[in-house]
Amino acid sequence: TVPGGRAPIGAEASPADPALTTESPATTVELPAFSVSRTPVTNAQYAVFVRAAGHRPPAHWEGASPPARLATHPVTYVDWRDASAFCAWAGVRLPSEAEWEKAARGTDGRPFPWGSGQPSARQANCGGWFGATTEVGRFPEGASPYGVLDMAGNVWEWTASLDRPYPYRADDGREAPSTVGRRVLRGGS
Numbered sequence: 001t002v003p004g005g006r007a008p009i010g011a012e013a014s015p016a017d018p019a020l021t022t023e024s025p026a027t028t029v030e031l032p033a034f035s036v037s038r039t040p041v042t043n044a045q046y047a048v049f050v051r052a053a054g055h056r057p058p059a060h061w062e063g064a065s066p067p068a069r070l071a072t073h074p075v076t077y078v079d080w081r082d083a084s085a086f087c088a089w090a091g092v093r094l095p096s097e098a099e100w101e102k103a104a105r106g107t108d109g110r111p112f113p114w115g116s117g118q119p120s121a122r123q124a125n126c127g128g129w130f131g132a133t134t135e136v137g138r139f140p141e142g143a144s145p146y147g148v149l150d151m152a153g154n155v156w157e158w159t160a161s162l163d164r165p166y167p168y169r170a171d172d173g174r175e176a177p178s179t180v181g182r183r184v185l186r187g188g189s
Contacts, residue, residue: 002146004033007102008109009168027167029098036095036103039136039149040074040157041086043067049086056082072135074155080183083158096175097161097184098168104152104186106145113144113151124153126188156185 006028013024043066050057050064057064058077066075078086087093095103104113114123123142125134137149144151151157163182164174173179 001033001035002031002099002103004031005107006030007098007107008105009098009101010166011111023166025167029168029170031098031102034095034099035092036099036146036148037092038147040155042072042136043075044071046075046078046086047071049089053085053089055085055089070133073133074136074150076133076155078158080158084160084177094158094160096170097159097186098170100151100157100159100184100186103146103148104144108145110145112142113148114142119152124150126153151187153188155187157187159184159186 008026009029010023010026011020012026013021043061047057047061047065049055058066058075060077061067083094105111110116112119112123119126119142121129123139125139133154136154139149139153142152143149160175160177161184162174162176162179163184164172168174
């Protein structure tokens with residue numbers, strides 16, 4: 001559970017990091033308390049959904065089952081509709097972009113879940129260090145302030161939010177679940 005309250009979202013763009021222009025300008029949002037999964041959904045968890053709901057499995061699986069070596073890795077090759085269908089089946093929902101960011105960064109404006117230090121192989125799977133995905137929960141040193149794991153590196157994670165320009169405003173239509181458009185990915189791969 002992530003407590004309600006104010007949280008920063010976004011970052012200030014700079015010439016040194018032009019990637020931040022899509023998350024600029026930074027702002028502060030007020031959020032109610034919400035819950036988020038401690039780790040990304042694994043292939044094994046997604047397989048239960050595929051079999052129970054008759055949903056299409058990811059293309060790289062062997063039928064309705066993932067490769068055994070990937071059972072505890074995060075599910076990959078699912079689009080936003082697949083992720084939303086899994087959540088509906090499980091009785092949960094995708095987090096909004098603002099919720100995801102608060103769960104990852106807390107309230108102190110840190111750039112990474114663990115703080116401000118650049119990623120290391122003890123905190124996240126990034127930079128090609130492992131050559132493929134790794135099992136979920138492998139990096140406890142990379143936990144967010146709320147104990148959420150794997151929010152940086154390994155795989156991109158879907159949010160419920162439409163991809164709209166900043167500043168972030170929950171009332172500008174970006175949180176409309178039935179509106180068609182590109183959805184926000186977070187986390188990085």
